[in-house]
Amino acid sequence: MALSTTTHLNFRGEARAALEFYQSVFGGHLTAIAYGDFGMPRELPDADKIVFGQVTAGNGFSVMAYDVPGQAPAAAAPAVTTREHGMTLTGERFFVSVRGETVEEVGALWDRLADGADIVEKYGPSQWAPGFGMLTDRFGVTWILDVAAPYAG
Missing domain, CATH: 3.30.720.110 (Signal recognition particle alu RNA binding heterodimer, srp9/1)
Structure with a gap:
């Protein structure tokens, strides 16, 4: 049996921007599906946030991300x-x-x-x-x- 792991990052409104940035760094294919694409009414605040996002590259790089629903964007804090x-x-x-x-x-x-x-x-x-x-x-x-x-x- 073969296994693989992929890091899954949880954001608060920044998943699309983060995934686009990671694609610009590592290359590969970007998939970004919004809550609205899965049937959430478009007028709701989270409809344009990412429910499923992933960057995969031929060099083996892979990362997944989504926006935690109902969360306001949070400023990125540097690691202490x-x-x-x-x-x-x-x-x-x-x-x-x-x-x-x-x-x-x-x-x-x-x-x-x-x-x-x-x-x-x-x-x-x-x-x-x-x-x-x-x-x-x-x-x-x-x-x-x-x-x-x-x-x-």
Whole structure:
């Protein structure tokens, strides 16, 4: 039996903009279906919000998102982070992790995703990978981008 997992992000009125941004970063196909497309009367406030959204790319990238119904848009808040003894400490419950094969391919994704983001750790070489970086994007989602490297321990 084969399994796969896809990150599903929950927004409050920003799912369409977030998915369009992620498509501009990672490429691929965007699907965005509004509540109104599923029969919600068009005059209701949530009718144009996303009930099902997804970006899938041929390189393996996939993310899903929707707008929590009945919720007002919330401003994206940067992740609360501190540096202690060379480590990044954060209260975030999850990160979205993207791993690529080369410093150049991951660096190109980093450059696009970093547009409007709060940089937690600048992309560059780390102790465990030839390329690593952490940021919180303009929608409040924290991402880790790194380059796959065999463990040398």
